[in-house]
Amino acid sequence: MSDARDTLFRYLTLLQLIPRYPGRMSTPVLKEKLADRGFHIDTRSLQRDLSQKLSTQFPIGCDDSQKPYRWYFDRDFQCQLPALDVPSALTLVLAEEYLKGLLPPVVVGQLSPHFTDARRLLDKMSSNGLSQWARKVRAIPNGKALIPAALNETTWQIVSQALLEQKPVDVVYLSRTSKTEKHFTLHPQGLVSRHSVTYLLATVDDYDDIRQFAMNRIEIATLSEATWRPLHGFDLDNYIAGGAFGYLQGKVPVTLVAQVAPQVAWLLSETPLSETQRLTSLPDSSWQQLEAEVPDDQQTLWWLMAMGANVNVLAPTSWRETLKANAEQVLAHYQSTLVAQKTY
Amino acid sequence: MSDARDTLFRYLTLLQLIPRYPGRMSTPVLKEKLADRGFHIDTRSLQRDLSQKLSTQFPIGCDDSQKPYRWYFDRDFQCQLPALDVPSALTLVLAEEYLKGLLPPVVVGQLSPHFTDARRLLDKMSSNGLSQWARKVRAIPNGKALIPAALNETTWQIVSQALLEQKPVDVVYLSRTSKTEKHFTLHPQGLVSRHSVTYLLATVDDYDDIRQFAMNRIEIATLSEATWRPLHGFDLDNYIAGGAFGYLQGKVPVTLVAQVAPQVAWLLSETPLSETQRLTSLPDSSWQQLEAEVPDDQQTLWWLMAMGANVNVLAPTSWRETLKANAEQVLAHYQSTLVAQKTY
DNA sequence: TATTTACGCGACCTACGTTGTCGCACCCCT
């Protein structure tokens, strides 16, 4: 293995080194990287491998406009080494259905080679002609499907790279309040995808406080020349729990007690609110009593609100009061706009 | 290519033919499949390839308990041919975060080789030691995260295979109403993953009507000996739109008109309700007027309810009435249980 | 413009890897 004169393995390593299309890699660099991994071969051999062996059998392209030729894989080529099995392929299709509603198109596009691979397998499998797998699988997302914010492909690439390699980025950002473009140097500390909007958490210029930047409002991103300023003691989970995304979350879970309508009980018996959930029948009613330890956060409260008259929260009292107050406010709204309503 | 005496390519094809662990494939079968793809080689060569070349370089195992040896890949081995790039790896991590809340653990586990591959790449990349990528990325799911219904691994494998290959399955199903186990022969027609519960749509035994089966309540599934009875004219999308999953959906979209609080307007400007959405300022208020073409479905109504007092729906009138009635009912609840409340 | 440098590429040759064939051993089945 150290000598590793095994041709096959060298080919495979080489194939793994060649980047997918937007990227490219020159022959000398490839030789270098190959050497790093224990394959000390002559430049000539590498050239032969590329231009005679691999490029005839694989969708590999060569940019020969400049002299150190640079090689790349076709953008959408994908090859799983243990080929996908049918269940995995189906899972991928399902996953794609879900993710399309959750992540920006560009980001899902990043994974398209995987998904197309799965689809190709399923297509091929139904050689009888009419399996029509595409019409057999659907994902119904949780909650209202909002349209994911569009974002720029290179922005995603630059920012994700910067985040992971701990490098600063220069960005042109379209501020929300003032509709003006601003220039910042960001030091990325984290990435949060909330619903369908992706936020970059970063410190700005020379300041030490974390700020949020919606990725879709970053107009241009480039790796910065500035030096990286590390930030210690930042914890993403604490940051989120602190309410930064509108999800103020109490440290301690609370015990939810509520009466729920039959259809809600049915739902909850399939997909519990928490591990500790208990459902018990109520006398003289088709409703059931629900008890569960749930996080003290906005999400849970919204879920309860969406259930509307189908749940009747008994505890915690604060939630009960909130829900009650909310209902009163809603009614108040509908009183005050009574006149306006008539115009529709 | 027809003669394809290229060793490398034969090796690769072979590697793609060897299934991942739960599966296994015997030498004669491999020879057969290889021949199908144009590689007519001697059995001896195949044996050498497997036992001397491939199994020394790859995590390949051999079950030699029976005489036609059967080969398989390590369960969690994964090899992308153009290796993953950093943005793709990060996307995979994000995707996994989301999917963990949406699909049953076993189903996500089906994709774990992909995800572990991504994680391995990120781990390796941060050779400086402390990139701690895992602490840098979070996905906050849309809506309340219910716990996905657990389901059996082999059930998923059998059923997905049956669905795609148009084969009937014999199942032991734990009925919801009566807590008894029932035996059916199902003819799978579709698969719907709703929130976190996965349903199989199938005709039962000799009947022609579609019924839903929660995958998590299928206790045992085996490919059936029965002959496949095709069902014509079934359209999954129509079926869902027809309200089968509690999402009765009007054929025509409706025009939603509402006044929304600033924070809701903020959210909607990032992730619109629909392509046609318009937000306009209201005089004498920080609220804004929202107009959008939205589907006439339960999801949208739930979303409006969750927004509570932060939206004031003006049209369609039916929704306005529904929301108002709901608020009144909620208040009524909280009146009637006033006494009970005090005990908490 | 002349010179240098860096690559790509064709050619050549040798060592070694690949592959078909044969024979033997083993196990299972009848």
Place this chain on the structure above:
DNA sequence: AGGGGTGCGACAACGTAGGTCGCGTAAATA
């Protein structure tokens, strides 16, 4: 006990991978 299916060691012939040399070319440098 015998025969078919399979794994495996050995061997010889063929093919080819890979190091080396040298030329041509294009870009960089003086």
